[in-house]
Structures are given as structure tokens and as C-alpha cells.
Amino acid sequence: MSFLVEFSMFPTDKGESVSPYVSRIIKMIDESGIPYRLTPMGTVFETNTMEEALEVIHKAYKQLEPDCNRVYTVIKMDIRKNTQNRIEGKIKSVEEKLGKEVKK
Template identity: 35%
Template sequence: MSVLVAFSVTPLGVGEGVGEIVADAIRVVRDSGLPNKTDSMFTTIEGDSWEEVMAVVQRAVEAVAARAPRVSTVIKADVRPGVTDAMTQKVAAVERYLVKAEQQP
């Protein structure tokens, strides 16, 4: 089973510069060993079970909460039995469609 979770963790009440605190959350994700990708809005992680992925999200939130009086978290999940490597396969499928469309007159 593939469990993809895209999430953001925002420290509140610490001023405008939050990058150093957010880095603590990303460190937790990277240390988890799960496939992950971070962009300017979200971090996406993939695991084999809901429990595995959400445990990492919880630890990331806790890392931010250790340095901020309040934490805002946004979570989006895609749970799909029978699929592996969804994080890269979903993007690859879209890329194939884009190439196919470019080749048509």
C-alpha cells in the first residue's frame, strides 16, 4: 500500500523568519528514512502504512512545537492499496502525457 502525505508545519508566534524552525521539521522527515520531497509549500512523504507516515508527521510537529508557542499544520493524504512508489510514479505518468501531447500535430 502507498500512503502519501503532503504536509506543512508553520510555527506561529515566533516572528517572520521561521526557516530555521521549519528546518527542524524537515530534519525529522529526512532522518525517518522514508522517501520524501520538500518544496516551497509542502513536504511529501511516502510510506507503507498510515501509522508509519503519520508518526513522522507527529514528530515533525513536535520538533516545531519545541521552539514555537503555537503550530499550524496542513495535511493532505492519498492512501492507495496495491501501489508502491506513488510519489515518483504519479509525476512520471503526467510527464508521459505531456510528452505525448507535444508530439501530436
């Protein structure tokens, strides 16, 4: 089973640039070993269970909780049975249909 999650999480009380706070979350995800892809507007990651997906979100919040009074979060999930490795697979499928590699 594949739980493909796209989310963004950041403090709203830390000024205009929040990259130092987002970096904490990305470091945690990177160290967890789960597949992910950082985008300009959020992060996509994939797990095998709902519990794992929600645990990543929970751990992300824990990175900000100590010194952020207000945190904004958006979460989207695409849950599909009998499949895995969709982060790369979905992109490859579109690239094949275009007949070329999409710029990264």
C-alpha cells in the same frame, strides 16, 4: 499500500521567516529514510501504513514543541491499495503524457 502525504507545519509565533523551524522538520524526515520531496509550500512523503504516516507528523510536531507556542498544520493524504513509490510515479505519469520532463 501507499500513504502519500502532503503537509506543511510551521510556528505562527516566530515572525515572518520560519525556515529555521521548518528545517528541523525536514532534517528529521531526511534522517528517517522515508522518501520525501520538499516543495515551496510543503513537504510530500510516502509510507506504507497510516501509523507510519501519523508518526512522521507526530515527530514533526515534536521538533517544534519545545520552543513554539502556536503551530499551524495542514495535512492531505492520498491512500491507495496495491501500489508504492507514487511520489516519483505520479510525476513520471504526467511527464509521459506531456511528452517531456517537467522542470524540477
